[in-house]
Amino acid sequence: MKQNRTMVVIFLTPALLLFFAIFVYPIARTVMMSLFSVENVTSSVSEWTFTGFKNYADLAQTSLFRKSMWNIFRIWAVGGLVVMSLALLFAVILNSGIRFKKFFRAVIYLPNIISAVALATMWLQYVYAPRWGFLTDFFSWLGLEDLAATQWTAAGNKFWALTFAYCFGMVGYHMLIFSSGIEKIPHEFYEASSIDGASKPRQFTNITLPLLKGVVKTNITMWTITSVGFFVWSQLFSTVTTDLDTITPMVYLYLQVFSTGNTVMEREAGLGAAVGVTLGLLVVLVFVLTNLLIREDEIEY
Amino acid sequence: MSTAKREALYRSRQLNWRKEARLLPGYALLILWVIFTTILIGWVAAASLSTTRAIYRGEVFDFAKNGLNFGxxxxxxxxxxxxxxxxxxxxxxxxxxxxxxxxxxxxxYVLSRFKFFLNHPIQNGFVVAMGVPVVMIILPLFAVVTQLQLLKQTYTIRLLMVVLYVGINVPYTTIFLLSFFSNLPRSYEEAAAIDGCPPMRTFWKIMLPLAQPGIVTVSIFNFINIWNEYFMSLIFANQDATRPVAVGLYSMINSMKYTGDWAGMFASVMILFMPTFILYLFLSEKIIAGVTGAGVKG
Structure with missing residues (x-):
């Protein structure tokens, strides 16, 4: 027994040390920092001045931050709807007894293993490119010269171009999660309902969807976590440093705290911490809300 | 196998045209998606072997005329x-x-095998950490690292990056392997204990090798995630000598856009894309298993 206790301690210590150094302490310090006025990120705690919720109030007044929140909300809501619909659709198709399931699944997931820098550049410099771009060629082939002449990454279109390209890369991951949920549903359910005369759409709404509740929750949570960290895509689609069309909270934080020599914003690292806490709380909020709204039935199979 | 079963199997292998016809819209959608993905990557790959002039003329696939420019x-x-x-x-x-x-x-292993009062709190802590966005931890990490003067020298930055990547991925990796160890039968350890093998030796000599499939899966997954990581390396690896390829190429792609070397730019994109793609070509099933594995329970 004694031997076991030593083993537990030795085996857990490295993981726990890292967990405290990388997660517990930084989270606590970020929360603290958001309540203080901190001139520089590197300022030591003794130089902080307590200001309560002033940073949050300031953030709420900052138009750049509000714009960034609006952008991330649209990416989360509209992009989320698109990604989840496509992911569910593909998952259902893949599990409908189709041939080459593994091949199709692998191709749909492929964009998820590509570095965001590479994937965003592919979209930006090929699909949306004005001269040799895929969309230009495609629409002129269809004879739709108006659409072919569209500047996809011009000011008015850029945000949706960005959202759409991002969604393309995200479908695969959520498709896999839906798919693993569907695979767990026993075949007998469908067979029995077929004998009772249920149509395919009926089976989808009355068997598949209700049994996917847990998976839907996972998907929404994961989508929220990745949305909150939206950064690289935005950077690649920006033409200037503070691009209102593409700014997201994480970009705002980066500009506020790490960008050297920008004169746009006052130096206040506490604001950056408040951005972090706000985003963290949003993840928690979405998690709690989905758990309240989607009640999972206790089913064992 | 009984004759009836064999017959059923045979029938299921046969093309059932009515069934396939009903699945046609599904096939159509999947094939469209596959075609688009292929064009997207195929065009960039072709452009990376082409010349800037050929890209402008829209003839990147005309290798006969432009040759293969590995240059x-x-x-x-x-x-x-x-x-x-x-x-x-x-x-x-x-x-x-x-x-x-x-x-x-x-x-x-310890979390999956032993009962102690912190076991469940630790597991829950790890699960929560998997959902913590980087923005919540980046500022204090930066403050501490700067105070420790770790961003001055190449080797300390390299060391730091490794520690950060390990730390960030410990919760996911632990939770993934935990469910893997739970599924291994305890009889192995019992047999080893009877033969007088101490528990720690049992772990390294018997249990770890048994968990190899799970370790391989989670490792490929970690490798790809770390290869593609961007934000932390942007902030911490702030010298050319320490930059990973994603951050380094970002600035390069930007500069090539202005110099107009498009073929070179697409070649850079391919250099970034290739390693994870090659891994994926051989190990896509393992990677997919990693996504749907322990990390994300429905």
């Missing part, structure tokens, strides 16, 4: 530090991946 890759690799970036990424990803197994596997 784009050679030029990119030799100039502008790409080889340095590439080796950095390779170093960060492989060293962190190995260390992650050494840190997370023992923790996962």
């Amino acid at each position: 784009n890759y050679v030029k990119g690799w030799n100039s502008q530090n790409v080889s340095v970036f590439f080796m950095n990424s390779l170093g960060y990803a492989s060293v962190s991946t190995v260390l992650l197994v050494l840190v997370a596997a023992p923790a996962a």
